[in-house]
Amino acid sequence: MVSFHRPWKQFQANFRPGQTLFKLSFMAAEVPSQLVSKKLGPDRWIPIQMMLWSIVAASQAALSGRSSFYLCRCLIGVLEGGFIPDLVLWLSYFYTSTELPVRLSFFWTALNLTTILASLLAFGIFHLDNTHGLEGWRWLFLIEVKSDAISSSERSLTKSIGTCDLRYWCCLRLPHACFGSPDQDLVPPQGMVH
DSSP states (O other), X not given: OHHHHTTOTTHHHHHHXXXXXXXXXXXXXXXXXXXXXXXXXXXXXXXXXXXHHHHHHHXXXXXXXXXXXXXXXXXXHXXXXXXXXXXXXXXXXXXXXXXXXXXXXXXXXXXXXXXXXXXXXXXXXXXXXXXXXXXHHHHHHHHHHHXXXXXXXXXXXXXXXXXXXXXXXXXXXXXXXXXXXXXXXXXXXXXXXX
């Protein structure tokens, strides 16, 4: 974080309020995100969230002061706030109440492992200081969003699992699932969400 201190002399004084704004907006966005997820469907809403937060994360490379930092932290909090509840909702469509905790443990384990890997990569990326005229922390934000933007745009633009395939798979896994005709949107019946 040495290269991050140079452009902002008072970085630590600004970082704590920025994190507070992130946490508050993260918590405030959980319920509205769930409502949007119920309306659009988590298979559509999750990729949209990922694409939007990767755009905001990329814009952090252009931060110029305290207000832009605070704005980015708030926007990222709003966009990431509902991701985990939406993901749990989406996974509950596929797994029974006894299978879901195992799948979520895989998710939390993978999250911690990627945090470790990302920290090691960030250390190396910070050393790109003054490469092509950008500080190392700006490179970090530019490189970080590439995978998010690619995976979320691919998922939202091309449906890798069609609704009919999803219905067929769910009917095999969850015989009690009762779906409508093939041209209706996938909506789980009451009691299917665990």
